[in-house]
Structure formats: structure tokens, C-alpha cells
Amino acid sequence: MSKQTETTKRVQCPSCGHKAKRVSTLTLGALLDDEFAEKFTADSRSCCATASEDCASVKDDTGWRFCPSQDCDVVYFAEEEDTQFTESQLKVPVGEKESSGERALCYCFGHSVGSIKEELGAKGRSDALEDIRAKMKDPGCHCETSNPSGSCCLGSVTKGIQIAQEEIRMNDLNVTPTSTAKSSTGRGEKIAKIGTVVSAIMASACCWLPLLLLAVGVSGAGIAATLETYRPLFMVVTFGFLGAAFYFTYRPTKAVAESGHDCCTTESEVADDCCATTGKRRFNMMSMNKVMLWVVTVLAVAFLFFPSYVGVLFGTNDAAAVTEDMNRAMFQIEGMSCEGCATTVAQAIRQVPGVVAVDVNYEKGQAVVGVKPGDPIPELAILAILSHAGYRVQPANSESL
Structure with a gap:
């Protein structure tokens, strides 16, 4: 019973x-x-x-x-x-x-x-x-x-x-400071990351924007020249935002218990849960912020140095393309300021019927155009299309090189 x-x-x-x-x-x-x-x-x-x-x-x-x-x-x-x-x-x-x-x-x-x-x-x-x-x-x-x-x-x-x-x-993590002079850490970190990417995109706009405009048949040389003037400023702003993002992400945070987790001083199951749960949540959040920061950094660097490798992407500096057996002519071009401009010029000239190869050097402000042996250089067409793209151009040597 x-x-x-x-x-x-x-x-x-x-x-x-x-x-x-x-x-x-x-x-x-x-x-x-x-x-x-x-x-x-x-x-x-x-x-x-x-x-x-x-x-x-x-x-x-x-x-x-x-x-x-x-x-x-x-x-x-x-x-x-x-x-x-x-x-x-x-x-x-x-x-x-x-x-x-x-x-x-x-x-x-x-x-x-x-x-x-x-x-x-x-x-x-x-x-x-x-x-x-x-x-x-x-x-x-x-x-x-x-x-x-x-x-x-x-x-x-x-x-x-x-x-x-x-x-x-x-x-x-969630409280907003009472001072109106400071924003919350989370908001500041987001603004810094977004500002980094946006300013990096604007710093490289002098290269990619003319290419985009040219693709739709719009002249972009004037815009490129203006953006090139402000490129140093955008680069400084980019690094400023990036520095702020690193500060918000990696600055020392206030530890609630710096003595080694008081809640874990006993051998109870509750203490084990305390250490494991808090640690995992903090680790996940901090790790995600750091991953996002490095993604933003990679994007910023990619945009900032876009003018340096845009020629590689589009094959602008392929010197072997213009060979000695071709009928060649050199053009003097004003308005090119970076490799992106050289890419824009090369892309424009390649659209001219009869052009076989183009070699553009933005530092010298020159473009060498090659056509098949015996074919005439389409000089007027090249002048017209570069003028439409917004560049000032004149033949440096219209005779065969």
C-alpha cells in the first residue's frame, strides 16, 4: 500500500x-x-x-x-x-x-x-x-x-x-546615451561601415562611371574630370570612416565582471550554464561584427584601387595587340587622368569599324591605333567618337609608324 x-x-x-x-x-x-x-x-x-x-x-x-x-x-x-x-x-x-x-x-x-x-x-x-x-x-x-x-x-x-x-x-548594448553629442555605439558602427563603402565607391567613380555612361552612349569625360579632382578628398573620408569602424568594433568593452565570472566560482550546473551562455552570445555577436568589418574593408580597398587594375580587367594595356605589321597611327589625347580613363578611351576606339588593336598610355596622353596592313586609319571616326566621349584629341602622327 x-x-x-x-x-x-x-x-x-x-x-x-x-x-x-x-x-x-x-x-x-x-x-x-x-x-x-x-x-x-x-x-x-x-x-x-x-x-x-x-x-x-x-x-x-x-x-x-x-x-x-x-x-x-x-x-x-x-x-x-x-x-x-x-x-x-x-x-x-x-x-x-x-x-x-x-x-x-x-x-x-x-x-x-x-x-x-x-x-x-x-x-x-x-x-x-x-x-x-x-x-x-x-x-x-x-x-x-x-x-x-x-x-x-x-x-x-x-x-x-x-x-x-x-x-x-x-x-x-541597447541603451542610448543621454548626451545628444554622441550616438549609440551600434548606430555609429553602422554609419562608419556604410560611409566607408559609399566614400570608396565615390573615390573610384572617376573610372567606373565614364565606362558605365559610355556603355549607354553618354559622354562621361567631363564628369570623370570633376570626380578626379575630388578623388583625394573621398579617399581621406574613406579611411576616416574605416578607422572609425575599426574603433567601434575593436575598442575595449566594459566587462560586467572582470574578476573571472563570479557566477562561475562554484561547481554547480547553474554556474556552468552562466559561463557557457554568456560567452556564446558575446562571441557570436562580436564575431559577426568583425566579419562584417573585414568584408567592408575588402570592398573599400577594391573600390579605392579600381583605377589601378581596371586596365587588367578590360585588357587596356595589351601592348602586343598593336604589332609592327599593322598600319598604325598615334593620337594625342587630353583629359586622361588615370587607368580608368585609358580604359574608357580604349573601349571607345575599339567601337570604330576597322580598328584591330589599341594601345593607350594615360601618363603620356597617347593612343596608338592599329588596323590591318593596307587599310586606311579611320581617323575621322576616331576623332568623332573620342570627342563624343568628352576628350580633346588630335592626331600626333597620321602617317604609318
Whole structure:
């Protein structure tokens, strides 16, 4: 019969289904409102009765259990009856069941999530665990009549330190400074990264924009000349934004607990969860920011040095293309300022019927055009198409070279 009775005892909260732990009737008698506490006699041995023993969880069969879950307001329930007591029927708030506010953790010595957050903010670490362990020896604790769980608070305090650290970290990430002179770190980092890419694109626009305009039949030489004038300024702005992005990403962050994670000073499962969870979240976020920063850096460098390799992409400087057996002519071109301009000129000349090869040197401002042996140089067509592209050009030597 006793075995059958044992199997029918309720160990899970009837409201939320959370697995509950035993609690002494002494706890119920001390913490329930007077009208409910009368039927509970102080017949249980206190878990903190002697100073020589650790404050341990209740192991005796008391018939009552404590539910710490935040998913319901049931605090105590009977194992075999339908009787249960909620938070409103207790004399003290149940910190474990609260998700905001002070959230009491140690009812003997006054530690809470709120007080731990203040301690972390003041000195970067929490000594709550050490303080409790010292005071448990002298003057001693009275968890069974003060703590709604009826057991030692060290586990709850360890978890509370984790919660306090996480909340402070989230506040540091999300709070907007009160000063109007400074924007948030996240917004500043985004602006710096976007500004880096945009300014790098503008710094190279003198090369890629004329090519784009030429492809749709619009002259872009004038625009290229204007953009080339501002290219140094855009480059300085690009490096300024890039420096700011590196600063926001790699600057030292405020560590909530620099002493080595106070929440991980014990060997409990809660402490392990604290270290693992916080570390993973921080690692993932910081790693993503760093990856994005280096992607932005690569894009910025690619755009900034676009004028240097645009000729390679489009085959502008293929000197072997113009051979000695071709009928050749040289043209003097004004307005070329970089390899991108040389690419634009070469692309334009190649559109002229009869042109076999082109060799453009923007530093000398010259273009050598080759046609098949015996064919005439389409000089007028070349002058016309380069003029349409916005360049000033004249034949340097119209005779065969």
C-alpha cells in the first residue's frame, strides 16, 4: 500500500508542470499569511539547525513542494491533496518567480538581483557569494524560515549574478546615451561601415562611371574630370570612416565582471550554464561584427584601387595587340587622368569599324591605333567618337609608324 501511495504523490506543479522540490512545513508556517499558517506546526528539524553542518535542502517527506517557476504564481502545493498557495498568500515576495525589479535572492543577508547589479556597476564584480558563506558561519543563517524555497540561497544567488551580468550587458548594448553629442555605439558602427563603402565607391567613380555612361552612349569625360579632382578628398573620408569602424568594433568593452565570472566560482550546473551562455552570445555577436568589418574593408580597398587594375580587367594595356605589321597611327589625347580613363578611351576606339588593336598610355596622353596592313586609319571616326566621349584629341602622327 505504501508503495502505491508513493507513486501517486504529485512532484510537478499542478499549474505549470514544473518539477518542484520538497519544502519543510516549518517554511510554510513561517512565511504564509497568518490565516493559512495556523495549521502548519514547527515540527520539522531546521536545515540550518547547527553551525557545524551546511544548510542543506529538505530530504524528509514533508508532503509539500515549492515551485520556483516564473510561468505561474503557485508557490506551494500539497503532494497528495489539491491544496496550493500562491504568491499573494505569502508574507514575502518570491524573488525566484519574478522577472524584474529587486528580486530577492538571499533573505537572511539582504542580497538581491538589484543589489548585485549595483555592486557590479560600482566595482565590476560581486562578492555576494563570499559574503553569504562568511555570514553562514557567524552569525549564521535562517533560510528555512526566511527563504520561500526553504533551502540555502547559494544556488539562487549564483544564478542571480548571472542574470545581473546579462541584464547589465544588454543595457550596455541597447541603451542610448543621454548626451545628444554622441550616438549609440551600434548606430555609429553602422554609419562608419556604410560611409566607408559609399566614400570608396565615390573615390573610384572617376573610372567606373565614364565606362558605365559610355556603355549607354553618354559622354562621361567631363564628369570623370570633376570626380578626379575630388578623388583625394573621398579617399581621406574613406579611411576616416574605416578607422572609425575599426574603433567601434575593436575598442575595449566594459566587462560586467572582470574578476573571472563570479557566477562561475562554484561547481554547480547553474554556474556552468552562466559561463557557457554568456560567452556564446558575446562571441557570436562580436564575431559577426568583425566579419562584417573585414568584408567592408575588402570592398573599400577594391573600390579605392579600381583605377589601378581596371586596365587588367578590360585588357587596356595589351601592348602586343598593336604589332609592327599593322598600319598604325598615334593620337594625342587630353583629359586622361588615370587607368580608368585609358580604359574608357580604349573601349571607345575599339567601337570604330576597322580598328584591330589599341594601345593607350594615360601618363603620356597617347593612343596608338592599329588596323590591318593596307587599310586606311579611320581617323575621322576616331576623332568623332573620342570627342563624343568628352576628350580633346588630335592626331600626333597620321602617317604609318
